[in-house]
Amino acid sequence: TDPIRPEPVYRLGLMGIGVGGHAPVALGLAERALQEIVGIVEDKVRPGYTGPVGESELFRHDFARHEAKYRAAQAFVYEVFGQAQATVDADRPLTDEHHARLRQAATWAQEVAGDVVMFAHRWAGSATVRQPSALGRCVRDAAVATQHALVDRMTLVEAAPAIMPAYRR
Known part of the structure:
Protein backbone atom coordinates (compact mmCIF):
# COMPACT_ATOMS: atom_id res chain seq x y z
CA THR A 1 0.00 0.00 0.00
CA ASP A 2 1.08 3.55 -0.66
CA PRO A 3 1.10 5.78 2.39
CA ILE A 4 -1.32 8.70 2.27
CA ARG A 5 0.02 10.37 5.43
CA PRO A 6 3.30 12.31 5.17
CA GLU A 7 4.98 11.00 8.34
CA PRO A 8 7.93 8.68 7.55
CA VAL A 9 6.65 5.94 9.89
CA TYR A 10 3.95 5.10 7.34
CA ARG A 11 6.65 4.15 4.85
CA LEU A 12 7.42 1.14 7.04
CA GLY A 13 4.50 -0.44 5.23
CA LEU A 14 1.52 -2.33 6.53
CA GLU A 31 8.51 -7.45 31.79
CA ARG A 32 5.27 -7.64 33.78
CA ALA A 33 5.71 -11.38 34.30
CA LEU A 34 9.21 -10.75 35.71
CA GLN A 35 7.86 -8.06 38.02
CA GLU A 36 5.07 -10.32 39.23
CA ILE A 37 7.22 -13.38 39.88
CA VAL A 38 9.75 -11.40 41.91
CA GLY A 39 6.93 -10.28 44.19
CA ILE A 40 5.35 -13.73 44.41
CA VAL A 41 8.50 -15.66 45.36
CA GLU A 42 9.64 -13.23 48.07
CA ASP A 43 7.49 -15.04 50.63
CA LYS A 44 6.54 -18.22 48.75
CA VAL A 45 7.60 -21.41 50.51
CA ARG A 46 7.65 -24.87 49.01
CA PRO A 47 8.67 -28.27 50.31
CA GLY A 48 12.34 -28.94 49.65
CA TYR A 49 13.44 -25.31 49.90
CA THR A 50 15.29 -24.05 52.97
CA GLY A 51 13.61 -20.63 52.81
CA PRO A 52 11.51 -18.55 50.45
CA VAL A 53 11.66 -19.73 46.84
CA GLY A 54 13.03 -16.35 45.77
CA GLU A 55 16.17 -16.96 47.83
CA SER A 56 16.94 -20.31 46.21
CA GLU A 57 19.88 -20.59 43.83
CA LEU A 58 17.75 -22.48 41.33
CA PHE A 59 15.17 -19.70 41.12
CA ARG A 60 17.84 -17.00 40.92
CA HIS A 61 19.61 -18.87 38.13
CA ASP A 62 16.38 -19.25 36.15
CA PHE A 63 15.41 -15.65 36.80
CA ALA A 64 18.76 -14.29 35.60
CA ARG A 65 18.61 -16.38 32.41
CA HIS A 66 15.07 -15.31 31.55
CA GLU A 67 15.66 -11.67 32.41
CA ALA A 68 18.69 -11.72 30.07
CA LYS A 69 16.59 -13.25 27.29
CA TYR A 70 14.02 -10.51 27.76
CA ARG A 71 16.69 -7.77 27.67
CA ALA A 72 18.34 -9.29 24.58
CA ALA A 73 15.00 -9.48 22.75
CA GLN A 74 14.24 -5.90 23.75
CA ALA A 75 17.61 -4.68 22.44
CA PHE A 76 17.14 -6.61 19.18
CA VAL A 77 13.70 -5.10 18.63
CA TYR A 78 15.00 -1.57 19.29
CA GLU A 79 17.94 -2.14 16.94
CA VAL A 80 15.87 -3.50 14.06
CA PHE A 81 13.05 -0.99 14.33
CA GLY A 82 15.56 1.83 14.83
CA GLN A 83 17.39 0.90 11.64
CA ALA A 84 14.14 0.71 9.66
CA GLN A 85 12.96 4.02 11.08
CA ALA A 86 16.29 5.70 10.27
CA THR A 87 16.05 4.40 6.70
CA VAL A 88 12.58 5.81 6.08
CA ASP A 89 13.49 9.03 7.93
CA ALA A 90 16.36 9.42 5.43
CA ASP A 91 13.79 9.03 2.64
CA ARG A 92 15.27 5.74 1.50
CA PRO A 93 13.19 2.66 0.74
CA LEU A 94 13.30 -0.34 3.02
CA THR A 95 15.16 -3.32 1.62
CA ASP A 96 13.99 -6.92 1.64
CA GLU A 97 16.36 -7.47 4.56
CA HIS A 98 14.72 -4.64 6.51
CA HIS A 99 11.29 -6.21 6.01
CA ALA A 100 12.63 -9.63 6.97
CA ARG A 101 14.32 -8.28 10.09
CA LEU A 102 11.12 -6.50 11.18
CA ARG A 103 9.20 -9.76 11.01
CA GLN A 104 12.08 -11.67 12.60
CA ALA A 105 12.31 -9.27 15.53
CA ALA A 106 8.58 -9.26 16.19
CA THR A 107 8.35 -13.04 16.01
CA TRP A 108 11.42 -13.52 18.19
CA ALA A 109 10.09 -11.08 20.79
CA GLN A 110 6.85 -13.09 20.96
CA GLU A 111 8.74 -16.37 21.36
CA VAL A 112 10.94 -14.96 24.11
CA ALA A 113 7.97 -13.36 25.87
CA GLY A 114 6.12 -16.67 25.84
CA ASP A 115 9.15 -18.38 27.35
CA VAL A 116 9.61 -15.70 30.03
CA VAL A 117 5.94 -15.74 30.97
CA MET A 118 5.93 -19.54 31.25
CA PHE A 119 9.05 -19.40 33.44
CA ALA A 120 7.19 -17.07 35.81
CA HIS A 121 4.07 -19.23 35.66
CA ARG A 122 5.98 -22.38 36.60
CA TRP A 123 7.64 -20.73 39.58
CA ALA A 124 4.45 -19.03 40.77
CA GLY A 125 2.59 -22.29 41.26
CA SER A 126 -1.07 -21.78 42.09
CA ALA A 127 -0.62 -18.00 42.41
CA THR A 128 -1.01 -17.80 38.63
CA VAL A 129 -4.48 -19.33 38.60
CA ARG A 140 -3.42 -15.86 28.93
CA ASP A 141 -2.31 -12.84 26.90
CA ALA A 142 0.98 -14.46 25.91
CA ALA A 143 -0.85 -17.64 24.88
CA VAL A 144 -3.05 -15.58 22.56
CA ALA A 145 -0.29 -13.28 21.29
CA THR A 146 2.01 -16.11 20.25
CA GLN A 147 -0.75 -17.49 18.02
CA HIS A 148 -1.17 -14.37 15.88
CA ALA A 149 -0.60 -14.86 12.16
CA LEU A 150 1.93 -11.99 11.99
CA VAL A 151 4.24 -13.76 14.43
CA ASP A 152 3.80 -17.37 13.38
CA ARG A 153 7.05 -19.33 13.39
CA MET A 154 6.77 -19.55 9.61
CA THR A 155 7.70 -15.86 9.49
CA LEU A 156 11.21 -16.86 10.52
CA VAL A 157 11.33 -19.34 7.64
CA GLU A 158 10.15 -16.62 5.27
CA ALA A 159 12.64 -14.08 6.66
CA ALA A 160 15.72 -16.29 6.40
CA PRO A 161 16.38 -15.94 2.63
CA ALA A 162 16.63 -12.14 2.91
CA ILE A 163 18.86 -12.35 6.01
CA MET A 164 21.22 -15.14 4.96
CA PRO A 165 23.14 -13.18 2.26
CA ALA A 166 24.61 -10.92 4.97
CA TYR A 167 26.51 -13.97 6.23
CA ARG A 168 27.99 -15.01 2.87
CA ARG A 169 31.72 -14.41 2.46
Whole structure:
Protein backbone atom coordinates (compact mmCIF):
# COMPACT_ATOMS: atom_id res chain seq x y z
CA THR A 1 0.00 0.00 0.00
CA ASP A 2 1.08 3.55 -0.66
CA PRO A 3 1.10 5.78 2.39
CA ILE A 4 -1.32 8.70 2.27
CA ARG A 5 0.02 10.37 5.43
CA PRO A 6 3.30 12.31 5.17
CA GLU A 7 4.98 11.00 8.34
CA PRO A 8 7.93 8.68 7.55
CA VAL A 9 6.65 5.94 9.89
CA TYR A 10 3.95 5.10 7.34
CA ARG A 11 6.65 4.15 4.85
CA LEU A 12 7.42 1.14 7.04
CA GLY A 13 4.50 -0.44 5.23
CA LEU A 14 1.52 -2.33 6.53
CA MET A 15 3.62 -5.27 7.77
CA GLY A 16 6.25 -3.00 9.33
CA ILE A 17 3.62 -1.10 11.26
CA GLY A 18 1.71 -4.30 12.09
CA VAL A 19 4.67 -6.17 13.51
CA GLY A 20 5.80 -2.96 15.19
CA GLY A 21 2.71 -3.20 17.36
CA HIS A 22 3.26 -6.81 18.31
CA ALA A 23 6.81 -6.66 19.64
CA PRO A 24 6.10 -3.99 22.28
CA VAL A 25 3.11 -5.94 23.58
CA ALA A 26 5.25 -9.06 23.88
CA LEU A 27 8.03 -7.19 25.65
CA GLY A 28 5.52 -5.64 28.04
CA LEU A 29 4.10 -9.05 28.91
CA ALA A 30 7.57 -10.40 29.62
CA GLU A 31 8.51 -7.45 31.79
CA ARG A 32 5.27 -7.64 33.78
CA ALA A 33 5.71 -11.38 34.30
CA LEU A 34 9.21 -10.75 35.71
CA GLN A 35 7.86 -8.06 38.02
CA GLU A 36 5.07 -10.32 39.23
CA ILE A 37 7.22 -13.38 39.88
CA VAL A 38 9.75 -11.40 41.91
CA GLY A 39 6.93 -10.28 44.19
CA ILE A 40 5.35 -13.73 44.41
CA VAL A 41 8.50 -15.66 45.36
CA GLU A 42 9.64 -13.23 48.07
CA ASP A 43 7.49 -15.04 50.63
CA LYS A 44 6.54 -18.22 48.75
CA VAL A 45 7.60 -21.41 50.51
CA ARG A 46 7.65 -24.87 49.01
CA PRO A 47 8.67 -28.27 50.31
CA GLY A 48 12.34 -28.94 49.65
CA TYR A 49 13.44 -25.31 49.90
CA THR A 50 15.29 -24.05 52.97
CA GLY A 51 13.61 -20.63 52.81
CA PRO A 52 11.51 -18.55 50.45
CA VAL A 53 11.66 -19.73 46.84
CA GLY A 54 13.03 -16.35 45.77
CA GLU A 55 16.17 -16.96 47.83
CA SER A 56 16.94 -20.31 46.21
CA GLU A 57 19.88 -20.59 43.83
CA LEU A 58 17.75 -22.48 41.33
CA PHE A 59 15.17 -19.70 41.12
CA ARG A 60 17.84 -17.00 40.92
CA HIS A 61 19.61 -18.87 38.13
CA ASP A 62 16.38 -19.25 36.15
CA PHE A 63 15.41 -15.65 36.80
CA ALA A 64 18.76 -14.29 35.60
CA ARG A 65 18.61 -16.38 32.41
CA HIS A 66 15.07 -15.31 31.55
CA GLU A 67 15.66 -11.67 32.41
CA ALA A 68 18.69 -11.72 30.07
CA LYS A 69 16.59 -13.25 27.29
CA TYR A 70 14.02 -10.51 27.76
CA ARG A 71 16.69 -7.77 27.67
CA ALA A 72 18.34 -9.29 24.58
CA ALA A 73 15.00 -9.48 22.75
CA GLN A 74 14.24 -5.90 23.75
CA ALA A 75 17.61 -4.68 22.44
CA PHE A 76 17.14 -6.61 19.18
CA VAL A 77 13.70 -5.10 18.63
CA TYR A 78 15.00 -1.57 19.29
CA GLU A 79 17.94 -2.14 16.94
CA VAL A 80 15.87 -3.50 14.06
CA PHE A 81 13.05 -0.99 14.33
CA GLY A 82 15.56 1.83 14.83
CA GLN A 83 17.39 0.90 11.64
CA ALA A 84 14.14 0.71 9.66
CA GLN A 85 12.96 4.02 11.08
CA ALA A 86 16.29 5.70 10.27
CA THR A 87 16.05 4.40 6.70
CA VAL A 88 12.58 5.81 6.08
CA ASP A 89 13.49 9.03 7.93
CA ALA A 90 16.36 9.42 5.43
CA ASP A 91 13.79 9.03 2.64
CA ARG A 92 15.27 5.74 1.50
CA PRO A 93 13.19 2.66 0.74
CA LEU A 94 13.30 -0.34 3.02
CA THR A 95 15.16 -3.32 1.62
CA ASP A 96 13.99 -6.92 1.64
CA GLU A 97 16.36 -7.47 4.56
CA HIS A 98 14.72 -4.64 6.51
CA HIS A 99 11.29 -6.21 6.01
CA ALA A 100 12.63 -9.63 6.97
CA ARG A 101 14.32 -8.28 10.09
CA LEU A 102 11.12 -6.50 11.18
CA ARG A 103 9.20 -9.76 11.01
CA GLN A 104 12.08 -11.67 12.60
CA ALA A 105 12.31 -9.27 15.53
CA ALA A 106 8.58 -9.26 16.19
CA THR A 107 8.35 -13.04 16.01
CA TRP A 108 11.42 -13.52 18.19
CA ALA A 109 10.09 -11.08 20.79
CA GLN A 110 6.85 -13.09 20.96
CA GLU A 111 8.74 -16.37 21.36
CA VAL A 112 10.94 -14.96 24.11
CA ALA A 113 7.97 -13.36 25.87
CA GLY A 114 6.12 -16.67 25.84
CA ASP A 115 9.15 -18.38 27.35
CA VAL A 116 9.61 -15.70 30.03
CA VAL A 117 5.94 -15.74 30.97
CA MET A 118 5.93 -19.54 31.25
CA PHE A 119 9.05 -19.40 33.44
CA ALA A 120 7.19 -17.07 35.81
CA HIS A 121 4.07 -19.23 35.66
CA ARG A 122 5.98 -22.38 36.60
CA TRP A 123 7.64 -20.73 39.58
CA ALA A 124 4.45 -19.03 40.77
CA GLY A 125 2.59 -22.29 41.26
CA SER A 126 -1.07 -21.78 42.09
CA ALA A 127 -0.62 -18.00 42.41
CA THR A 128 -1.01 -17.80 38.63
CA VAL A 129 -4.48 -19.33 38.60
CA ARG A 130 -5.96 -17.42 41.52
CA GLN A 131 -8.29 -14.56 40.65
CA PRO A 132 -7.44 -11.81 40.20
CA SER A 133 -3.90 -12.48 39.08
CA ALA A 134 -1.82 -10.16 36.93
CA LEU A 135 0.51 -13.05 36.17
CA GLY A 136 -2.45 -15.19 35.16
CA ARG A 137 -3.46 -12.44 32.75
CA CYS A 138 0.08 -12.38 31.35
CA VAL A 139 -0.11 -16.14 30.77
CA ARG A 140 -3.42 -15.86 28.93
CA ASP A 141 -2.31 -12.84 26.90
CA ALA A 142 0.98 -14.46 25.91
CA ALA A 143 -0.85 -17.64 24.88
CA VAL A 144 -3.05 -15.58 22.56
CA ALA A 145 -0.29 -13.28 21.29
CA THR A 146 2.01 -16.11 20.25
CA GLN A 147 -0.75 -17.49 18.02
CA HIS A 148 -1.17 -14.37 15.88
CA ALA A 149 -0.60 -14.86 12.16
CA LEU A 150 1.93 -11.99 11.99
CA VAL A 151 4.24 -13.76 14.43
CA ASP A 152 3.80 -17.37 13.38
CA ARG A 153 7.05 -19.33 13.39
CA MET A 154 6.77 -19.55 9.61
CA THR A 155 7.70 -15.86 9.49
CA LEU A 156 11.21 -16.86 10.52
CA VAL A 157 11.33 -19.34 7.64
CA GLU A 158 10.15 -16.62 5.27
CA ALA A 159 12.64 -14.08 6.66
CA ALA A 160 15.72 -16.29 6.40
CA PRO A 161 16.38 -15.94 2.63
CA ALA A 162 16.63 -12.14 2.91
CA ILE A 163 18.86 -12.35 6.01
CA MET A 164 21.22 -15.14 4.96
CA PRO A 165 23.14 -13.18 2.26
CA ALA A 166 24.61 -10.92 4.97
CA TYR A 167 26.51 -13.97 6.23
CA ARG A 168 27.99 -15.01 2.87
CA ARG A 169 31.72 -14.41 2.46
